[in-house]
Amino acid sequence: IKSRNFDPESRTIRKHDHTDDVVMQDTVEKDVAGLAEQIIIDDERRRAQELDVFNIAPKRPNWDLKRELEKKLSKLERKTQEAIHTLIRK
Helix, strand or coil, X not given: CCCCCEECCCCEECCCCCHHHHHHHHHHHHHHXXXXXXXXXXXXXXXXXXXXXXXXXXXXXXXXXXXXXHHHHHHHHHHHHHHHHHHHHC
């Protein structure tokens, strides 16, 4: 327990010392000093990344067809490789 206004040893009221408040205010101000500038810089960097021309362009109209065929082609590729290996063994 911390007694701010009471001194338990002398059982009297402590006088308030203003030097502690000044040190605490300086610490908070120092911590916050570069924060606003850093936030602005980070925000500008994110906006620059979001406005990339390639991200704005729509996908090609056949992207869904390629996605559907990819499963079938992977099976076909595996069977092709197996057939090549059997031909090489003979």
